[in-house]
Each structure stands twice: as C-alpha cells, then as structure tokens.
Amino acid sequence: MRQVVRVVSWLYALAVYGFIFVPVVVLVLFSLQATSFPIPPFTGPSLRWYEAVLSDVRLTSALVNSLLVASISSATAVTLGFLSAWGFARFVLPGSGLLRGLITLPLTVSYLIIGMGLLVLFNWAGLPKSLLAAGIGHVVINLPLCFAIIYSQMGDHQINIERAARDLGAPEWKVLLLITVPVMAPAIFAGFFLSMTFSWDEFVISFLLTRFDTTLPVEIWNLLRSGLNPKTNAVGSLVFAVSIVLVVLFELTLLRRRKT
Amino acid sequence: MSSTGNSGRALPGTGRALPWALVTPALGWTLLFFVLPFVAMGFSSLTAHEGGGFTLSNYSQFFTNPSYWQAMVNSLEVTAIVTLLSVLLAYPFALILAEQVPERWQRLALMLAVLPFWTSYVVRSYSWLLVLAQNGVINRALTGSGLITEPLQLANTRLATVTGFVHFFVMLLTLTIFANLKQLSPSYRKAAADLGAGPVRTFLHVILPLTLPGIMVGAFLTFVLCIGDYITPQILGGNNELLMPQLVMMQIGRRGDFPLASALSIILMAVVTIAYLACARWLKIERA
Amino acid sequence: MTAPLVDIRAVSHRFGQLAVLKDVSLRIEPGSYTILLGPSGSGKTTLLSILGGFVTPSEGKVFIRGEDCTAVPPARRPTTTVFQDYALFPHMSVGGNVGFGLRMQGVDGATRAAKAREALALVGLASAFDKKPHQLSGGQRQRVALARALVIEPAVLLLDEPLGALDLKLRRQMQDELKAIQKRVGTAFVHVTHDQEEAMALADHCVVMNDGRIEDEGPPERVYARPATRFSATFMGESTILAGKVTEAKDRTSTVTTPAGPVLVRGALPVGSAVALAIRPEHLMLGGTAGTASLGMAKVSDVVFQGSFKRVLAVSVEDASLQFIAKLPASATVQPGDTVAVSCDTDQIIVLAD
Numbered sequence: 001m002r003q004v005v006r007v008v009s010w011l012y013a014l015a016v017y018g019f020i021f022v023p024v025v026v027l028v029l030f031s032l033q034a035t036s037f038p039i040p041p042f043t044g045p046s047l048r049w050y051e052a053v054l055s056d057v058r059l060t061s062a063l064v065n066s067l068l069v070a071s072i073s074s075a076t077a078v079t080l081g082f083l084s085a086w087g088f089a090r091f092v093l094p095g096s097g098l099l100r101g102l103i104t105l106p107l108t109v110s111y112l113i114i115g116m117g118l119l120v121l122f123n124w125a126g127l128p129k130s131l132l133a134a135g136i137g138h139v140v141i142n143l144p145l146c147f148a149i150i151y152s153q154m155g156d157h158q159i160n161i162e163r164a165a166r167d168l169g170a171p172e173w174k175v176l177l178l179i180t181v182p183v184m185a186p187a188i189f190a191g192f193f194l195s196m197t198f199s200w201d202e203f204v205i206s207f208l209l210t211r212f213d214t215t216l217p218v219e220i221w222n223l224l225r226s227g228l229n230p231k232t233n234a235v236g237s238l239v240f241a242v243s244i245v246l247v248v249l250f251e252l253t254l255l256r257r258r259k260t
Numbered sequence: 261m262s263s264t265g266n267s268g269r270a271l272p273g274t275g276r277a278l279p280w281a282l283v284t285p286a287l288g289w290t291l292l293f294f295v296l297p298f299v300a301m302g303f304s305s306l307t308a309h310e311g312g313g314f315t316l317s318n319y320s321q322f323f324t325n326p327s328y329w330q331a332m333v334n335s336l337e338v339t340a341i342v343t344l345l346s347v348l349l350a351y352p353f354a355l356i357l358a359e360q361v362p363e364r365w366q367r368l369a370l371m372l373a374v375l376p377f378w379t380s381y382v383v384r385s386y387s388w389l390l391v392l393a394q395n396g397v398i399n400r401a402l403t404g405s406g407l408i409t410e411p412l413q414l415a416n417t418r419l420a421t422v423t424g425f426v427h428f429f430v431m432l433l434t435l436t437i438f439a440n441l442k443q444l445s446p447s448y449r450k451a452a453a454d455l456g457a458g459p460v461r462t463f464l465h466v467i468l469p470l471t472l473p474g475i476m477v478g479a480f481l482t483f484v485l486c487i488g489d490y491i492t493p494q495i496l497g498g499n500n501e502l503l504m505p506q507l508v509m510m511q512i513g514r515r516g517d518f519p520l521a522s523a524l525s526i527i528l529m530a531v532v533t534i535a536y537l538a539c540a541r542w543l544k545i546e547r548a
Numbered sequence: 549m550t551a552p553l554v555d556i557r558a559v560s561h562r563f564g565q566l567a568v569l570k571d572v573s574l575r576i577e578p579g580s581y582t583i584l585l586g587p588s589g590s591g592k593t594t595l596l597s598i599l600g601g602f603v604t605p606s607e608g609k610v611f612i613r614g615e616d617c618t619a620v621p622p623a624r625r626p627t628t629t630v631f632q633d634y635a636l637f638p639h640m641s642v643g644g645n646v647g648f649g650l651r652m653q654g655v656d657g658a659t660r661a662a663k664a665r666e667a668l669a670l671v672g673l674a675s676a677f678d679k680k681p682h683q684l685s686g687g688q689r690q691r692v693a694l695a696r697a698l699v700i701e702p703a704v705l706l707l708d709e710p711l712g713a714l715d716l717k718l719r720r721q722m723q724d725e726l727k728a729i730q731k732r733v734g735t736a737f738v739h740v741t742h743d744q745e746e747a748m749a750l751a752d753h754c755v756v757m758n759d760g761r762i763e764d765e766g767p768p769e770r771v772y773a774r775p776a777t778r779f780s781a782t783f784m785g786e787s788t789i790l791a792g793k794v795t796e797a798k799d800r801t802s803t804v805t806t807p808a809g810p811v812l813v814r815g816a817l818p819v820g821s822a823v824a825l826a827i828r829p830e831h832l833m834l835g836g837t838a839g840t841a842s843l844g845m846a847k848v849s850d851v852v853f854q855g856s857f858k859r860v861l862a863v864s865v866e867d868a869s870l871q872f873i874a875k876l877p878a879s880a881t882v883q884p885g886d887t888v889a890v891s892c893d894t895d896q897i898i899v900l901a902d
Contacts, residue, residue: 010356022397023387039400080289087279106294109529110484197378217381224495
C-alpha cells in the first residue's frame, strides 16, 4: 500500500514538473533554431537569433531602461518602506492601523487598475508618458510590499536592541545607521530583491505609461506582433537566464546569512 | 503583520516631529500616486467622452451592452476555473514535495518547481503559444504520429488562456502551500498518529484543516491576480472571447475613451472588493 | 516479582554517524512514575521516542506488556505521548482535542463527549470543554494535553519535558498535580526532564542518563544519597569531589590518599586503585565541630546567604584546585577570608570508582 502511494506520488510530481517545464524547454530549444520559425522540426543549434537580439538597438536600450527603472524604483520603494515601517513600529501614532492599511492597500488592486488611474491622472495634469511615469507606478506597487516585509520583521527584540543603543548614548541618527539598518538588512534586502524582480517583469503599467523609450517586457510585446519568431525565443531565454542568475544569487546570499 | 507585539513597547509619537517625518513620505506617495489617481478615475468615469459633461452613461453602458456584460461573465468564469484547477493541482504537488521528498532535497526540488515562475510573464505566455499554436509542438506531435489529420484549434481559445494561467498559479500556490505545510509543527502529525489516526485520517482531520487558511489566502491572491491580468488572455486567448482587462485596454487603445475605461476599471475593482469581503472571514481564521 | 510493564533490552541508536544511545536496558514497573533525567544530548528524549514508537532503534528490542513492540507504529502500541509543545490541534475545541483519540477508535459522539469531560474534570479543566486552545494559558494547555493522552487509557504515558515551557512557580505547582493525577489514574508515567529538583519531587524510579548511557537508576533517595557514578553525584545535586588513590586496606576500612591528606573510608578497597570521594554539601563541617574524617584546612572564598541556609565555597590550603562546597545553617558566622578546618563523618563519604 505504502509502495503504491509512493509510486503514484512520484508519477504525479513528475507530471506536474513536466507541465511546468514544457513551455520553458520549448522556448529555449527553439531559440537555437537555425531557420525562421520556432516550430518543429528543430533545425539548430544555431546562435544567429541571439546575435540578432544583441544587435537590435531597440531591445538592448529597452534592457538598459528596464534595469534603470527597476533599480531606481526599487531603491525608492525600499527606502520609503523602511522609513515608514520604522516609524510605525517604534512610535505610537494616532490612527496607526488605518494609515498602515492605507500603505498596504495597493497590494489588493490589479496592476491594470493602478496603471489606468495613473494614466488618467497624468493625462489630466498634462504630464507626458515617460520612463519616469512608469517608475512612479512601480514604486506604487512595490512600496506596500517593502513596507509589509520590513514591518513584519521589526519585533520586540529589535526594539530592545535599539533601546540599548540609545541607553548607551547614541543619537537617533546613529541608532538608525549603526543599529537598525544592519539588523534589518535581511528584510531590506528581501524587499529590494522582490521589488527588482516585480519591476523587471512588470508589463501593463509600463505599457500604459511609456511611449517611445520603453521597458523590455513592452518591447518583447511589440516583437510578438510579428507572430512566432525565434528572435522572441532568444530574448525570452536571455531574460530567463538573467532571472535565474538573480534567484540563485538571492538563494546563496540567504543561505550564507543563515549559516553565520 | 504582527502589530500587537509592537504597540506595548513602542514610544509615544504624538507631538514629535521625527515619527511623522518617517511615515510622511510613504503616506504622501500613496496618497498622491494611488488615492489621487482613483479620485481622478472616479471623476473621469462620470464624464462624457464627447463634450465632457457629467453623465452616468459610462456605467449604464456596462449594464445595457451585452458584450460588456459578457466580458465580466467570461472573466469570472475563467478566474473561477483557474483558481479551482490551480489549487487542486498544486496542493497534492506541495504535499508530495513536503512529505515524500527527502528533507535535504526539498529546497532544491521546490526551487526547481518554481523556476519558470521567475521568468518574464510576457515570455511565459508566449512560450505556451509555441506549444499550442496551429503548427506548434503539440499539433506537430499529434499529426506526426498520425493520431489526427487536421491540427486542433488550441491557441486562441479559452483552453489556452486557462492553461497559461494555471501554469503560473500552480507555481505560486505550490510555494505558498508548501510554506504552509512546513510551518506546521511536526508534533501535530505525531500526536495524531499517536492517538490512532492513520495517514488518511491524519490528513483529513489535522493537516487539511490546519492548512485551509493558507489555501484560502493563496486562492484569493490567485483570484485577484487572475481577474486583473491582461497579458495571458490577450496572447493566448486572442480576441475570440474578451475578458474584462482586454475590454478596458481596448477602450484606451482603439478609441482613447478614458471615461469608459475608467468606469469599467472601477466596476472590475468593485467585483474584486466584493470577493474580498466574501472571503474576509476565511482569510482571518484564528491561529493558535 | 511480576513481569515488568516495559522491558527495554540492549537498545542502541545512531543518527547517521552519531551514537545517541549505547546499549541501554531498562525496566518499568506497572503504576510507577519513572523519570529520565539527564543533560541535553544525553539520549533521554531519543529513548522516550523509541518507547513511543516515533523512532525505531538501530539495535535492541522493546517489550510492552510482554509483546515485542520494537517496530509497532505509535498508533498501535499502548503508549501515548504528551509533547513538549503540547501539539494541541488549534482548529479543534478543547473537547475535540481530548476526544480525538476516541474518535479515531470509532467511539460514538455522546460517549466521546462524556469521556472527554471526565478526563478534563480529572485535570481540573471541566469548564474548558468548548474553548479553543489559543484561549487557554500555558498551564491549562498542558493539562489539556494530559487529558487528551489519558482519555484513551494507555498502559504507559510518556511526557517529553512537559513542564519545560512553564515558569518556575507554575512548574512547581503542576509538578504536584502531575504526581496527584498519576496516583489517581495509576497509569505508569515516563517523564523526561533535565531538572533534578523535578526528578526528585516526582520520581518513584529515577534514571540518570549521560552520553547515551544509563549512569544510575533507582529510588531518588538512594540515587541522591549513594550515587553510583561521579556524573550522577554531580548532576543529581552538588558534591565536593576528591580524587585519590587507595594506599591501605583493612577488613572494613581503607585509607585513601587525597590532595587534602589521607582519608579513612568504609569498605575494603583494592590497594592502588584510583577512586573519587564525593561529599554532599550538607555533610561538610567547617571549623568548630570536627567530624570523624579530617579534610585539612581551607580558606573561605565566598559565602552566599540563601534564606534557610548559607552556601559556602572554600579552597583547600593543601591544593588550590580542590574546592569545597558546603551548606551551613543560616546562623553560621563564617566570613570570606577565614581559614577553617574541614571535616565530615566517615559514614557520609561516598566512594566512587574512578
């Protein structure tokens, strides 16, 4: 009986792994296609589509734009999130519960609707579509995330460590720089990393709020209009590779932290 | 968030400048770029597209135009199917990962299972197109093996949209359910076994009820993300059957009709809010 | 003598390379209160898990009521466990928790509720039937866990550091209750702890464990007064330990040469063998009233007033590495810096093979 359960479990797990990996395998495989259609039969391997991607100025500049928007908006989100989390965790403020609720509210709203709202607002205010506008939108979606992660990690233990520092004569700004930030570093780092990946991958807000200079997901979207194309496979595989490197780095730093 | 532990030891903040200096930037950002856009959208939705006077027609259109109404029905149907299927697929998978896979391989097994989760969302949908297209992998395999003579219509269908969604949400739910299962103290399982429950009854009476709140949170997250997503239905479902996000985007893209797009967005939000209120008591199940 | 309720025969267990139990044999009598006492890493919890069926030993056998239970799963052996974190099911009411074992046996709802109420009354929580575990205090949860384990009438109840999560005052109170409940139900209890006071207060049979072995076992009075090994002399209460060598043996006495000088002890010991002499703090005498065995002079280094007595530390003048621990009446006038004669009665010296 136990053996049967085991076998069925393994088969089921394999099937789910298969389902999860089929599209990724197909994507990467046909990015190496030699001919112009990413459909069977496989004619590669060839790197011609990777060359095509790297020599496409629109794609490479979109990649730079994406990195820029992701890093600046994440840094902004994590800074605002950290400061407010610290304020709410350390001080009793009137209406604290409501205000915290307000900060986390965007988590429950679709990106589409956040993007729509900003589009209408900027349209009325006469602000042009730009990377800055998209970056503002990315801070809106990532700020609640950073706040929630950092706030949930600010426990009594950290409060007492800070108290000890104040007791020993550290002024408020030194407490912040020498005690709070280093102690909260894992949460700050996690918030920043998640923001980076979400911003890096975000489509609909960038799509609504940018025009000529745009981010990579939007540029890939434009590429899709040409139908199935090995170039799209190649750029997709590259994005996949970058994400995996990021995730592995994240895992490794987390693991190292845990060991020490 | 654990706020209860903090308040007892926090410092009084009233009448001091520092606490407000800390929280104002975040609050200001939220007010300016989240709340204000909503107000703008609200005003916009009450304005006529032509001329700009006050009107309720943007809302009434939704209820009178059957194709708009149909988009909402489609969205709700697809979201319900996706949520249900994803939970049913992910739960056993997470359970197997947490219980059948040896402890030291679990981290790797889980990381592998959610690896495609970290790839670009747009690319992931496109990958499914490669699999499901008229001349894609599945159709080539089926015609090649002689099982069918004419390729099946797989892309540009509801089936394709659901497949793309389920692919994403199975990974998301596997992550949350796995975390949930690992959080349970191993002594619950031991205690149940000790008191005479076999594996099946331990699961039904102890493990499942204890992970139910986590499942509900995951399902709600799936619902919210799924009903508001534009990419997957647009790439995989095509325009044969419109979902709400596609309808909203269509108003902006083709016709530049911001007021109608605003009204439709607000209606979509209202539906999500109703779903949230319906789930709220599930989401707040007490924990010991 | 009747057959023992539990008979653990030559059990050894390894986790990977690490040997956590080394050839342990133990018998548990019906209706007894057995305490497994030892520091962390001594193997006491592993031994309890083997009894409960959560761990199958690498070697050896476990018999319960004469049946070989070595590989029988927890559900099918007549033991139940009270877990360290209680493991109360948070989604069930207290009544549901206590009735869970009966429900698994297929007992009908009404009988189940009645028995659960009875068990809750036994632990003094009759009114908590409809509450959820999170509404209870730590001590109350502990009692619910006890009721849940007792209601299915096990032959042996296993308790894994059951009082560890409670504060000191509550711990002493629960200690008395545990003992009373055990007497009332008559079930054999096996209780793991690292608290020697708890062990002395509760045990009928005290098993001192260290490094995967049983160092000593017996009634707590005996283990305290006549510890079998150096470890149990220091772990179960404090002792002053003098290392020495037997230099002369007569019919009923031997002379042991120690850093504090020659000491006469009871019993004929083999000449030339190394021994350790242990003396309990309350048996050491400082200054004035000299006992029958002189232990030389010592300089008092510390006097700590502890209410009903004074705890005195003194360093031997003959050997600075030898420290005496004595317990004197609260009225004693000794001061730090005093040099005093140390002695004790020959009868109170415990001779340990070294």
